[in-house]
Amino acid sequence: MREARLTVAVPRGALFGDTLDLLDRLGVDTAEVRSNDRKLLFEDAGIVTMRPSDVPTYVEHGAADIGITGKDVLLEAPERDVYELLDLGYGRCEMVVAARSGDDALGEAQRRLGRVRVGTKYPRIAERHFAETGRQAEIVAVKGSVELAPLTGLVDGIVDLTATGRTLSENGLEVVEEIVTCTARLIANPVAHKLKADRIDALVERIRGGRE
Amino acid sequence: MIHPIPAGTRDVLPDEMRELRAITAALGGAFERAGYGEVLTPALEYEEVLRTGDANAAGAGYRMFDEQGQVLALRSDMTIPIARLVATRFRGVEGPLRLSYSGHAYRAVAHGSGQQREFLQNGLELIGAEGAEAEAEVIALTLTALDEAGLARHRVGLGDGALYRTLLDGLDVPEERRGPLLDCLSQRDLVTLGRRVEELGLEPGARDLLVRVPELRGGAEVLESADGPLGSGLAREALDGLRALIQALSERGMADRVILDLGLVLELSYYTGAVYEVYDPAVGFALGGGGRYDDLIGRFGDPRPACGVALDVQRVHIAQAAEERLQ
Numbered sequence: 001m002r003e004a005r006l007t008v009a010v011p012r013g014a015l016f017g018d019t020l021d022l023l024d025r026l027g028v029d030t031a032e033v034r035s036n037d038r039k040l041l042f043e044d045a046g047i048v049t050m051r052p053s054d055v056p057t058y059v060e061h062g063a064a065d066i067g068i069t070g071k072d073v074l075l076e077a078p079e080r081d082v083y084e085l086l087d088l089g090y091g092r093c094e095m096v097v098a099a100r101s102g103d104d105a106l107g108e109a110q111r112r113l114g115r116v117r118v119g120t121k122y123p124r125i126a127e128r129h130f131a132e133t134g135r136q137a138e139i140v141a142v143k144g145s146v147e148l149a150p151l152t153g154l155v156d157g158i159v160d161l162t163a164t165g166r167t168l169s170e171n172g173l174e175v176v177e178e179i180v181t182c183t184a185r186l187i188a189n190p191v192a193h194k195l196k197a198d199r200i201d202a203l204v205e206r207i208r209g210g211r212e
Numbered sequence: 213m214i215h216p217i218p219a220g221t222r223d224v225l226p227d228e229m230r231e232l233r234a235i236t237a238a239l240g241g242a243f244e245r246a247g248y249g250e251v252l253t254p255a256l257e258y259e260e261v262l263r264t265g266d267a268n269a270a271g272a273g274y275r276m277f278d279e280q281g282q283v284l285a286l287r288s289d290m291t292i293p294i295a296r297l298v299a300t301r302f303r304g305v306e307g308p309l310r311l312s313y314s315g316h317a318y319r320a321v322a323h324g325s326g327q328q329r330e331f332l333q334n335g336l337e338l339i340g341a342e343g344a345e346a347e348a349e350v351i352a353l354t355l356t357a358l359d360e361a362g363l364a365r366h367r368v369g370l371g372d373g374a375l376y377r378t379l380l381d382g383l384d385v386p387e388e389r390r391g392p393l394l395d396c397l398s399q400r401d402l403v404t405l406g407r408r409v410e411e412l413g414l415e416p417g418a419r420d421l422l423v424r425v426p427e428l429r430g431g432a433e434v435l436e437s438a439d440g441p442l443g444s445g446l447a448r449e450a451l452d453g454l455r456a457l458i459q460a461l462s463e464r465g466m467a468d469r470v471i472l473d474l475g476l477v478l479e480l481s482y483y484t485g486a487v488y489e490v491y492d493p494a495v496g497f498a499l500g501g502g503g504r505y506d507d508l509i510g511r512f513g514d515p516r517p518a519c520g521v522a523l524d525v526q527r528v529h530i531a532q533a534a535e536e537r538l539q
Contacts, residue, residue, distance in 0.1 A: 060496065061326065061496040061497075062495065062496020062497070063496065078399075079322045079325060081400070081497075082400065083400040083402065084400060084401045084402055084403050084404070085402055085403070086402075086403065087403045185403060189496050190400065190497075190498065191491045191492075191493070191495065191496055191497065191498065192496075193429070194367070194369045194429055194471050194473055194489075194491055195367060195471075195491055195493055197429040197430060197471070198430075201427070201429075204427075
């Protein structure tokens with residue numbers, strides 16, 4: 001953790017553009033980050049870029065003081081000890097249960113086999129959702145396009161993040177249940193949250209002020 | 213051939229061991245000079261003993277049966293075994309007692325989390341002393357001992373484990389809503405906390421207080437902003453306690469090394485008053501922590517007020533190595 005300034009963990013991927021726009025409004029020069037998509041560490045701007053699911057790891061260990069990532073990532077990594085300071089509002093998506101359109105595969109499996117098989121990149125969110133709704137679920141962790149799993153008979157349904165539902169419908173799937181709405185969150189390392197309290201508070205105030 | 217050791221445990225080789233020894237000697241020496249005598253308790257305790265101290269057995273992760281079928285647990289914390297020791301070995305002995313320790317504790321870790329399963333703690337317990345003077349003694353000694361171990365930029369974050377609960381009581385927040393709010397606080401999820409406070413439908417002053425208190429960090433001025441027109445004396449006891457503690461620390465010349473943090477909550481349930489954590493800018497995790505636990509020893513049958521602190525030696529080592537590089 002450097003003394004002088006806050007190091008920010010910035011997620012590449014869907015939240016990247018909105019996050020850089022936010023940093024621009026806060027007076028951080030993001031021109032170099034925008035123009036260079038291979039470089040990962042931008043010392044002058046105090047920015048490190050990474051995949052969203054790595055942001056809590058870097059922030060928990062203090063390799064970055066603060067970071068921005070999706071609520072989906074935080075729900076999937078609840079053991080990460082970080083402060084969740086602000087809902088930034090952008091990057092809005094739904095975590096949903098989806099299944100093949102029209103044939104109630106989930107309900108059928110539940111009734112006749114006593115359990116559902118669910119494919120997902122979010123095994124902990126999926127497990128928790130089915131446990132909370134009193135259903136037995138066999139969670140199948142997949143890494144790539146989850147939409148494929150129910151189409152090939154690997155699973156009865158999926159738990160995945162969707163913004164518009166288009167990828168789902170193009171693959172003949174439909175949303176069966178909504179689990180939780182996810183947006184971008186500002187998180188902070190617990191030690192930085194005390195030792196750099198004034199800088200973190202100033203940043204939080206400016207983001208709040210800019211929104212109202 | 214690979215002969216693995218469990219994730220989160222380590223072999224220590226001579227170069228590192230020499231440095232670890234230097235740190236434990238510096239910490240232990242400072243404790244000894246301040247009148248804290250070292251004690252040793254077994255790494256294995258009856259699980260029931262740990263449960264007597266904390267309903268969750270202080271997060272003990274490893275249990276086994278002994279030859280009589282009794283459940284044993286590897287201690288996950290040093291304070292509960294010392295509370296047991298005080299209540300049994302020092303029964304009837306007048307306080308205050310000053311005890312220190314250096315030993316390993318054990319916790320379950322998530323795979324790939326980089327956390328330690330077995331960790332060496334040096335710490336101290338001041339037993340039979342009430343009030344801010346006792347807490348100031350422990351905090352000041354912690355800061356000094358770390359100076360002697362070679363740290364220079366470390367700070368103590370200071371809060372009160374009962375403060376937020378007292379506020380919720382004072383504002384008549386319904387019983388069933390309090391648990392979820394306190395959970396948000398201990399999970400450091402201020403977004404959900406804000407949302408749940410919103411849902412309570414309190415008048416604006418009370419709402420702002422509940423949202424703002426966890427964000428209040430800094431010097432003595434923090435206490436005034438929590439106690440001002442908004443607080444109107446709701447958590448007077450906790451705030452007065454912190455005020456007295458800051459005063460006692462400033463008499464020891466230590467007040468500027470302490471950061472008040474009114475949202476600070478520690479995971480262990482036995483803390484009853486002041487709680488603190490130790491930070492160093494070179495390490496992303498707290499180096500250690502502690503607090504006041506006035507009810508704990510009483511659960512073993514010998515009620516005495518007490519407070520203490522535990523330091524994670526490996527993290528202190530990381531901070532000390534970083535400090536050496538700076539110089």
